[in-house]
Amino acid sequence: MEALLQPIINGVLLGGLYAVIALGMSIIFGIVKLVNLAHGDLMILSSYLSLVLVSWLGVSPLVSLFMIVPVMFFVGFFVQGVLLNRVLGKEMEPPLLVAFGLSVILQNILLLVFTPDARSLMSNLAVKTIPLGETLTLPVLSLVNFFGGFIVILAVYLLFRNTYLGRAIRAASDDEMSTRLMGVNTKRIYAHAMGIAMMTAAVAGVLVGMTFTFYPHTGPQFLIISFGVIIIGGLGSMKGCLAGGLILALAQTLGAHFIGTGYQLLFGYGVLLVVLGIRPQGLFGKI
Amino acid sequence: MDLKNAMLKYRWLILVLFFVALVTVPIWGPDYILLFCLFFCLYLALAQMWNLLVGFSGLLSLGQQAFIGFSGYTVAVLTDYYSVNIWISVIIGGFLSVLLALVMSLFIFRMKGIYFAIGTWIFAEMLLLWFSNWKYVKYGTGMFIKPEPPPCMTTIYYSSLIMAIGGLVLLYFILRSKIGLGLMAMRDDEEVSETIGIELFRSKLFCFLVAAFMTGLTAGVLYIFQIYIQPYRAFGIDWTIILLFIVVIGGIGTVEGPIVGAFVYVLLSQWLGEYASISLLLTGIIAITIILVAPKGIMGTIHEKTGFVILSPRRT
Amino acid sequence: MKLALEVSGLDVYYKDFHALWDVSMEVRQGEIISIIGANGAGKSTLFKTISGILVPTRGTIHLFGERIEGLPPHVTVPKGMTLVPEGRRIFPRLTVYENLIMGSYTPRSRSKREDAMGQIYNLFPILKARRNQMGNTLSGGEQQMLAIGRALMSDPKIVLCDEISLGLAPLVIKSIYRRLGQINQYGITIVLVEQDVKRSLKAASRVYVMLEGKMVLTGEPFSLSEEEIKKAYFGI
Numbered sequence: 001m002e003a004l005l006q007p008i009i010n011g012v013l014l015g016g017l018y019a020v021i022a023l024g025m026s027i028i029f030g031i032v033k034l035v036n037l038a039h040g041d042l043m044i045l046s047s048y049l050s051l052v053l054v055s056w057l058g059v060s061p062l063v064s065l066f067m068i069v070p071v072m073f074f075v076g077f078f079v080q081g082v083l084l085n086r087v088l089g090k091e092m093e094p095p096l097l098v099a100f101g102l103s104v105i106l107q108n109i110l111l112l113v114f115t116p117d118a119r120s121l122m123s124n125l126a127v128k129t130i131p132l133g134e135t136l137t138l139p140v141l142s143l144v145n146f147f148g149g150f151i152v153i154l155a156v157y158l159l160f161r162n163t164y165l166g167r168a169i170r171a172a173s174d175d176e177m178s179t180r181l182m183g184v185n186t187k188r189i190y191a192h193a194m195g196i197a198m199m200t201a202a203v204a205g206v207l208v209g210m211t212f213t214f215y216p217h218t219g220p221q222f223l224i225i226s227f228g229v230i231i232i233g234g235l236g237s238m239k240g241c242l243a244g245g246l247i248l249a250l251a252q253t254l255g256a257h258f259i260g261t262g263y264q265l266l267f268g269y270g271v272l273l274v275v276l277g278i279r280p281q282g283l284f285g286k287i
Numbered sequence: 288m289d290l291k292n293a294m295l296k297y298r299w300l301i302l303v304l305f306f307v308a309l310v311t312v313p314i315w316g317p318d319y320i321l322l323f324c325l326f327f328c329l330y331l332a333l334a335q336m337w338n339l340l341v342g343f344s345g346l347l348s349l350g351q352q353a354f355i356g357f358s359g360y361t362v363a364v365l366t367d368y369y370s371v372n373i374w375i376s377v378i379i380g381g382f383l384s385v386l387l388a389l390v391m392s393l394f395i396f397r398m399k400g401i402y403f404a405i406g407t408w409i410f411a412e413m414l415l416l417w418f419s420n421w422k423y424v425k426y427g428t429g430m431f432i433k434p435e436p437p438p439c440m441t442t443i444y445y446s447s448l449i450m451a452i453g454g455l456v457l458l459y460f461i462l463r464s465k466i467g468l469g470l471m472a473m474r475d476d477e478e479v480s481e482t483i484g485i486e487l488f489r490s491k492l493f494c495f496l497v498a499a500f501m502t503g504l505t506a507g508v509l510y511i512f513q514i515y516i517q518p519y520r521a522f523g524i525d526w527t528i529i530l531l532f533i534v535v536i537g538g539i540g541t542v543e544g545p546i547v548g549a550f551v552y553v554l555l556s557q558w559l560g561e562y563a564s565i566s567l568l569l570t571g572i573i574a575i576t577i578i579l580v581a582p583k584g585i586m587g588t589i590h591e592k593t594g595f596v597i598l599s600p601r602r603t
Numbered sequence: 604m605k606l607a608l609e610v611s612g613l614d615v616y617y618k619d620f621h622a623l624w625d626v627s628m629e630v631r632q633g634e635i636i637s638i639i640g641a642n643g644a645g646k647s648t649l650f651k652t653i654s655g656i657l658v659p660t661r662g663t664i665h666l667f668g669e670r671i672e673g674l675p676p677h678v679t680v681p682k683g684m685t686l687v688p689e690g691r692r693i694f695p696r697l698t699v700y701e702n703l704i705m706g707s708y709t710p711r712s713r714s715k716r717e718d719a720m721g722q723i724y725n726l727f728p729i730l731k732a733r734r735n736q737m738g739n740t741l742s743g744g745e746q747q748m749l750a751i752g753r754a755l756m757s758d759p760k761i762v763l764c765d766e767i768s769l770g771l772a773p774l775v776i777k778s779i780y781r782r783l784g785q786i787n788q789y790g791i792t793i794v795l796v797e798q799d800v801k802r803s804l805k806a807a808s809r810v811y812v813m814l815e816g817k818m819v820l821t822g823e824p825f826s827l828s829e830e831e832i833k834k835a836y837f838g839i
Binding site: 164168171174177185 | 654675676680685686692693695696704705709753
């Protein structure tokens with residue numbers, strides 16, 4: 001029993017990270033009803049941007065967030081406003097294809113600029129741990145990930161609840177035409193929503209960069225994780241994001257514990273497929 | 288008579304000329320043109336099947352590479368370990384792809400829209416993981432396809448031509464059949480078509496299986512040519528990117544679209560040769576631009592503006 | 604004094620379907636106008652075009668003298684016009700309070716938000732009582748009141764009401780119409796689209812009858828005979 005505690009702790013902490021990774025995608029999927037297939041790549045873009053800032057300015061990755069978060073807001077605003085808004089309509093394919101194309105473009109630009117070498121965001125947090133009792137440890141980085149993720153989710157939740165923009169976003173997701181009748185320019189609202197989503201992706205990207213090594217093609221892995229979180233937790237729900245993140249992360253850490261790390265990804269995908277088939281609306285899904 | 292009528296009357300002639308040119312290429316064409324046509328035919332076959340799924344059946348598949356890799360490996364394993372005749376291996380590869388498609392459908396056919404798409408993608412990724420960790424197929428190092436005796440270039444070319452024509456013919460006849468009528472009706476009005484639910488489900492499944500078969504066969508021929516198969520390329524998402532490009536450029540939901548698209552793609556990729564990333568990058572940029580600017584693709588826009596159609600899926 | 608709303612020669616198409624044919628209409632400031640007609644006569648289409656959801660192929664629309672045809676709602680709402688849409692269409696997952704707040708989205712109305720909300724709570728006390736409840740927990744009548752209140756939050760000078768009596772009990776309708784009268788006394792121009800002919804004839808100072816996308820009759824309610832109205836309504 002004791003031996004299980006470590007994977008459980010790791011899983012819970014990882015869950016917070018997974019939740020914030022998926023948050024951006026959940027927002028867009030739930031609100032604009034659009035699947036951003038480039039979400040993972042945009043996140044990794046943030047990781048690379050942080051890498052650049054860290055090497056140029058010598059700051060820690062967490063500090064680089066101050067610059068990256070606003071930049072990513074504009075990236076999101078632009079992507080939605082200029083590209084995706086133009087293809088929003090009745091048919092499902094065009095936005096998906098544009099997002100897919102964007103994913104390809106991002107990966108290849110990153111490949112050209114940064115080469116296929118493995119990268120990582122170094123910080124002295126990576127090695128620190130807090131011992132718990134005799135056999136358990138709490139890696140400080142994982143704690144940062146968890147709380148970082150939690151704070152971001154809370155911030156977004158408060159934004160959606162208490163600001164005009166947040167309410168407009170929720171209203172537009174309920175009834176787009178009526179929202180327009182209130183004098184709201186819904187296309188701009190969507191752009192704002194994407195901007196917000198990208199800000200969360202920025203945080204996620206930096207945290208991921210500090211925790212794992214990344215390559216230009218790492219994006220899609222996290223896209224699948226985001227999907228897993230959203231599908232398990234349910235669409236359009238912040239609670240769902242947290243729950244989904246926790247469950248998926250626990251499944252992975254426990255899976256690795258019992259089966260072995262090589263197949264844990266496979267296991268994760270398998271679980272995802274099963275959930276997709278049985279209960280695609282997830283635990284707290286509203287859609 | 289005016290140009291439009293003239294073109295309509297001679298559209299069959301255009302097709303025939305084109306066909307004759309393709310068939311006789313080994314005779315008059317230099318090697319690099321033969322190579323061009325080979326790839327053109329293979330990509331056309333793959334793209335037509337993707338078109339059938341996405342453009343006509345409303346099944347957005349991001350996982351055709353599952354069949355490409357699966358069939359490719361079937362051919363590799365059969366010829367390498369069991370010395371099966373190369374062409375029989377290809378056919379078996381096709382049938383095994385159908386089996387794979389059946390298994391996939393058990394899971395993903397209840398899913399709609401994007402969930403279906405992601406489901407196909409996940410399956411392909413799972414296969415990638417499985418094959419790259421599997422001793423039987425030599426893990427990630429890949430396998431060689433060593434048929435005894437090795438077929439000559441001309442034979443390979445004609446097989447690819449058969450694939451291309453087969454794909455086109457298959458698409459054309461499915462669309463003109465009762466199944467096709469149902470699918471087109473669904474395309475026009477999803478709500479009404481919900482009332483004929485079961486019919487549509489079967490039609491979609493049928494198309495999915497047919498596409499898997501054809502994709503598998505074509506992949507078999509492809510890998511005979513390539514001689515070497517490796518899980519990351521075989522099961523990679525790059526295939527979907529290429530198919531996406533070809534069909535979108537040419538025109539989703541048109542029959543001639545992929546022909547134009549495949550031509551453009553092979554041209555681009557031969558041009559950009561070694562610069563793999565740039566080629567993909569450009570592919571992505573062009574694809575997005577076309578979706579934004581001319582969402583119906585080249586042939587689709589021509590259809591819309593001039594009504595000029597060579598191969599019409601509609602019965603008149 | 605400028606006309607609150609002037610529609611001239613409007614032609615509107617839904618794809619290939621010709622929905623409105625050369626439709627013209629005048630609304631003076633402070634009036635209550637009603638547009639009646641059978642289902643499919645084009646009344647909602649007219650409203651959607653005026654509010655900017657649809658774009659006309661021909662014709663003009665003037666709002667207090669300013670041309671607005673083809674302009675989207677987020678431009679026309681700040682100019683003082685709102686629509687209470689057919690079917691209520693309140694935001695089901697927002698509370699009553701949040702629904703009302705959404706009504707005052709435009710900057711001009713945001714500053715007056717507290718006052719406006721106070722007035723609406725006076726007009727519809729039940730909304731105050733239920734202000735923290737989710738929109739989808741309200742009854743039909745309450746939702747209708749919420750929809751009207753929400754529209755009023757944008758500080759409009761003219762309100763278009765699309766079939767507000769649909770699906771409501773007679774007593775509730777009566778109560779809502781009474782409030783409409785009160786709203787009108789604040790100087791707000793009201794244009795009603797109704798299937799309930801009697802009700803709208805009582806409320807309005809002028810009436811328009813539509814049939815199959817065309818305006819076929821107009822006049823003051825007491826000067827039009829029942830025969831005339833029936834003929835125009837049914838197209839006999």
